[in-house]
Amino acid sequence: MLRPTRQSNRDNSAALASKPIKTGPRVYEEIRRMAMDYRFKPNERINEVALAARLNVSRSPIREALQRLVTEELITFQTNRGFFCRGFDVDEVVNLSDVRAVLEERSVRLAIQRATHEELAALVDWWTLTMARADSFSSAELTARDEEFHIRIARLSGNPELVRMLEGINTRIHFVRKIEVEKHRRLSTTYTEHSEIAQAMVARDADRAARLMHDHIDISVADAMSTVREGLARIYIDVDQI
Amino acid sequence: MLRPTRQSNRDNSAALASKPIKTGPRVYEEIRRMAMDYRFKPNERINEVALAARLNVSRSPIREALQRLVTEELITFQTNRGFFCRGFDVDEVVNLSDVRAVLEERSVRLAIQRATHEELAALVDWWTLTMARADSFSSAELTARDEEFHIRIARLSGNPELVRMLEGINTRIHFVRKIEVEKHRRLSTTYTEHSEIAQAMVARDADRAARLMHDHIDISVADAMSTVREGLARIYIDVDQI
DNA sequence: TCAGTCCGAATTGTCGACAATAGAAACGGC
DNA sequence: GCCGTTTCTATTGTCGACAATTCGGACTGA
Incomplete structure (x- = not known):
């Protein structure tokens, strides 16, 4: 079976998200907002595939956004263990x-x-x-x-x-x-x-x-x-x- | 022809870099150092594939590291245009x-x-x-x-x-x-x-x-x-x- | 000579695949 | 019944592939 073309994927996500922004920045902003508002529980592990599915993108843009948020101290990271929400103290x-x-x-x-x-x-x-x-x-x-x-x-x-x-x-x-x-x-x-x-x-x-x-x-x-x-x-x- | 297994790739890079650190953090540190010392010329565009080749890894870890350095203000980023070295003024x-x-x-x-x-x-x-x-x-x-x-x-x-x-x-x-x-x-x-x-x-x-x-x-x-x-x-x- | 346009090459954005690792669950000895 | 193994599963780390976009240069018509 043919794998779905990328274009169709795009259209899908666009229909769902109804945002015309380029996915990269959009994903970053979205996750950032979530982190700011503690939509992730403090110290909770963030599952990349789940988040990717939720935002209708693959893991690559997710990981890039998360890495960026790490230096903003909104997210924590441990090698081989993944990303975590910051604490709240x-x-x-x-x-x-x-x-x-x-x-x-x-x-x-x-x-x-x-x-x-x-x-x-x-x-x-x-x-x-x-x-x-x-x-x-x-x-x-x-x-x-x-x-x-x-x-x-x-x-x-x-x-x-x-x-x-x-x-x-x-x-x-x-x-x-x-x-x-x-x-x-x-x-x-x-x-x-x-x-x-x-x-x-x-x-x-x-x-x-x-x-x-x-x-x-x-x-x-x-x-x-x-x-x-x-x-x-x-x-x-x-x-x-x- | 069979594509080279991943393991062999790893061994290669390890042999060249002679550093036993996990590649993710290693790449980040390395690029960070380069940026700190202005090994990239001010405002110079950073070519991902070239950098990836230089560090013997694929573009994924490179991009993650670069994104992280963006929030550290060591690197600049423009959608669809890529990463640039920060200015020097x-x-x-x-x-x-x-x-x-x-x-x-x-x-x-x-x-x-x-x-x-x-x-x-x-x-x-x-x-x-x-x-x-x-x-x-x-x-x-x-x-x-x-x-x-x-x-x-x-x-x-x-x-x-x-x-x-x-x-x-x-x-x-x-x-x-x-x-x-x-x-x-x-x-x-x-x-x-x-x-x-x-x-x-x-x-x-x-x-x-x-x-x-x-x-x-x-x-x-x-x-x-x-x-x-x-x-x-x-x-x-x-x-x-x- | 120059501005605009068009094309081809180079580069980035995103994806799915798969190996390596960590985590959880089943197992067995005590 | 409990603790240390072992196996199995879930998750992350990295890769190569390909579409989308940008860039640079050739071409054209003034």
């Missing part, structure tokens, strides 16, 4: 927050040095607008806005490496951050901190802005523990994944 | 140094907070010993010691993420750092700065240690430019690669 969250605080402080200071008044004013306006619409956003959307706020500042720093590293951290703490956002929401805590930071930046008050930023990011170990605890519950309770 | 060096300075300051401060007296004393001793033997080291070895000094401090910080990020930066600036080491050597500049830093750490003088560290890392744009210039010359003159 408090220490990591705390350590990343510490690094993040330092990097974001630097971002703020550089941005104050280098950004124009218009750019900083635009930041304030954008966040004000975002806050006004906050209620209409889903938690996911709000989390994205939160991340964007920080990344915008990093961009204004003029140092792409700063942006890159913070983005790396963001993808790793995305899950806990989303939980934090929802916590805030439940408590009706408003995001005034972001506004204060942005305003201090417009006023070119570097020390104040840096301090605000630091306090904003710095989380107590207790808070981190409680958030991680909720995260674990969520990971192991939500079984609504096919 | 001053801005990147300057930006990385800026980030590095911040992270290393944090490392120093945390290490002073958390390391024991014995650990810090050991750091001083180790560097003193290293300095005593400095003349017997090759530039490569000396560069490795330099990197190790900083990584040791990061380890003492107790924050593995700090270590990881600094290691990432180190691999990217390895090439320029080696040139700097050689410059220092030509000028007979001794590495007293490291000793001073370590001593300040033993004395638990956080501010002084942090300031010393910052000044040690912070390079002027002019210096960076001159180093990059020399690096470029070296990349394009040394043709001693098969």
Whole structure:
């Protein structure tokens, strides 16, 4: 019997996924998303053939994507044993927050040095607008806005490496951050901190802005523990994944 | 004609490379090293089949390794066009140094907070010993010691993420750092700065240690430019690669 | 001379096949 | 009944093949 041509295969997957993106990048993005959201259980072994079947591709693009995610610390790898989901523990969250605080402080200071008044004013306006619409956003959307706020500042720093590293951290703490956002929401805590930071930046008050930023990011170990605890519950309770 | 069995292939490569490591990791390490040392010319397109032939493996492990190096920023990738060597420019060096300075300051401060007296004393001793033997080291070895000094401090910080990020930066600036080491050597500049830093750490003088560290890392744009210039010359003159 | 177009060669993207390895299950001795 | 083997099965590591795409150069018509 003739093996099916490749083209027909392609059409199949396209019909199912309904995404016109080249499979390579698509697969990477998809797995990345799964890892970010802990769709794999912590430390769970990832079966390549199963994943390949799920995404309608062969193992090659899967493995390439996974390897890439390994250096992003979203996935773990052991020779001859395969790929595993990263763990999920408090220490990591705390350590990343510490690094993040330092990097974001630097971002703020550089941005104050280098950004124009218009750019900083635009930041304030954008966040004000975002806050006004906050209620209409889903938690996911709000989390994205939160991340964007920080990344915008990093961009204004003029140092792409700063942006890159913070983005790396963001993808790793995305899950806990989303939980934090929802916590805030439940408590009706408003995001005034972001506004204060942005305003201090417009006023070119570097020390104040840096301090605000630091306090904003710095989380107590207790808070981190409680958030991680909720995260674990969520990971192991939500079984609504096919 | 029968295609050669896989086993024979393996034996072949093993005989040539004389390394008993599993090919996957080996290939990764090898390419990584090449990228670190700019054995690929900046922005040069990397031919997968050629590289595969060179390392006596098929394209699969090559591509996996390359993908991994992409997220390490040692390699660039464009869909359907393949992999490229990263560029080599001053801005990147300057930006990385800026980030590095911040992270290393944090490392120093945390290490002073958390390391024991014995650990810090050991750091001083180790560097003193290293300095005593400095003349017997090759530039490569000396560069490795330099990197190790900083990584040791990061380890003492107790924050593995700090270590990881600094290691990432180190691999990217390895090439320029080696040139700097050689410059220092030509000028007979001794590495007293490291000793001073370590001593300040033993004395638990956080501010002084942090300031010393910052000044040690912070390079002027002019210096960076001159180093990059020399690096470029070296990349394009040394043709001693098969 | 130059821009555009077309063709052929080179290169990448993905696949299925199979060997090597790890993991699990059956087995047997104690 | 339990622990150490042995066998069998599931999974990973690597390969060669081939389609899809890009690249470079020849050709053409101004």
